[in-house]
Amino acid sequence: MAGIVGAMRRRPSEVDPATVDGLLEIAAGPERDLAFPVHRLAAQARVRPEELAAAIAAGIPPTAQFRRVGADGAYVNFQVDPVELVRATLDLALGRGERYGHFAPTGESVCVEHTSANPTGPFHIGRVRNAIIGDSLARALRAAGPGVTTQYYVDDMGRQSAMITWLWSRPPERWPEPVRAAVAGQGSADEKPDRRRGRPYPALSAQLKSDPATAESVAELVRRIEQGDPPPEHEAVAREVLGGMLASLGRLAITFDEFVWESQFVRDGSVARILERLRAAPHAAQEENGAWSIVATQYGLPKESDRVVVQRKDGTSLYVTRDLAYHLAKFSRFERVIDVLGQDHQLHARTLEALLAELGEPRRPTFVLYQDLTSPEGGRMSTRGGSAVWLDDLLDEARERARREVLQRRDDLGPAEVEAISEAVATGAIRYHVVRVAPEKPVKFRWEEALSFEGRSGPFVQYAYARASSVLRKGDAARPPYPFEPALLVGGEELALARVVSRLPRTVAYVARSAHVHALAGYAHELADQFNRFYHAVPVLAGGEARESRLALVAAVRQALGNALRLLGIAPLESM
């Protein structure tokens, strides 16, 4: 690369080297690895682009690294020596093994907050996008070098958590009749706690609209909780429900390093200290009734939202104030803070930024905003509207469909193997389906699409991995360190495959930089796709003198596929 830039710099000597660097592009194509469009230089030099391209190409001799340098229309194309490309790629992929595509630790500390769903019932798929994007991003960041800590922010301060506590701090006989009726005869003794505890929640939510007495009772409980005097059931029930939700997420291989309870910032006095600082802040203003707010127009907030109330008239804190305390705590421990948020929190994110500025904190979180899943009819996936789909139910349905697929093509597996493969295929399909789309794109949830096992899907990638594994198993002499002769691997399908393998590190770096985790899903599909083409076109085990070298290529592909799948939180399968 450096040699090329040097050569380009020498050619039209009056050209600014930075211009050359900026124009040189990585161009995928069978005959080119780097391309240089000469249009701009041609315009400056007032010559025809084709002539200039030919002149430049003629002036650059092939080197050891770049076998071919040629003019193609208005482009100068460079092709990396295929033998060198194959040698370097396989050396790296096989040598680094599970660390292929991973970078050395940078020492940077990053906090990724994601999911943070309120523990008021089972985890529903309206929130699953947050969890999958957040978990995949954390994995990619870790691979790129920073030290990553994932955090789940647990809301135990608001009305929603108070409602669950209200229900379970009294016997069901004392629930309003409609709430009791709504759950009567449902559930079983052995069901998950999130489902059991969460069942009356929608009914209570509806009841509060028409039942002032119950509403006041819940409001009273909210005040008790805010004053630091919650009933004993408060934390216990929240933990129970949260445990059930985490079990669901665990099926998707989603776990968290730390759980941060919102109430801790009230208890430890940090909210009080921050309120003190806010009241003394440059744009603080006290309302007539005693509440405090910050006038935040100069921070670019929409005019209607420029007065950010940070303290109620009764002196208590608000969600945004506690979140501010949380973020200041994060910044005291981590150099970078990333929040995965639904885009309905966009204004909240801007408000948080304004308050951080108001308190003189120079750093800002990086917000990864995603569009919430919508129901097929077009509305939001909501618990109350009855359009909610529990994550467990989605995963169970996916597993059943996967099981049918497995049984249809395999009769040599025991029940445990069928079960394991079905679960891995099901969760792989769901994770891939969610992560493959750019977060900002709106997505309608459709069962048939979410459960697809073909084409651009998780199982497609898993299948390619299983095939590669199978070939390696059958090439019984094949085992590390996989000796190979790169000159035997420069056929069209083989070279194309090596090229894709070589792109994994670049892709990981891009994902960590841009937070575009869907690029990793795209990469995994491309690699599986190219492997399938190779697989059909090129015999490996019957490869004659190329057999050992091809096995090495397959081993490198398997490594890259496996690493990419693990970064996506999808289980690589030796067999399926």
Next chain:
RNA sequence: GGGCGCGUAGCCUAGCCUGGAUAGGGCACCGGGUUCCUAACCCGGCGGUCGAGGGUUCAAAUCCCUCCGCGCCCGCCA
């Protein structure tokens, strides 16, 4: 009304940050492929005013402006 996001074939989607060579994939549909390493696969075909209009540029899906459509948000809720 204001703010943010999205708009690419019947459906879904990549590319947009950092403008360049015939806009990549997938589903569906049509036609092929299994005495051979797993057919959850492969090969071929069909299908595109990149929402509309204007601007910048040698060059626009990509940058700028206007408009249209869809979603979300605009609480002393979280």
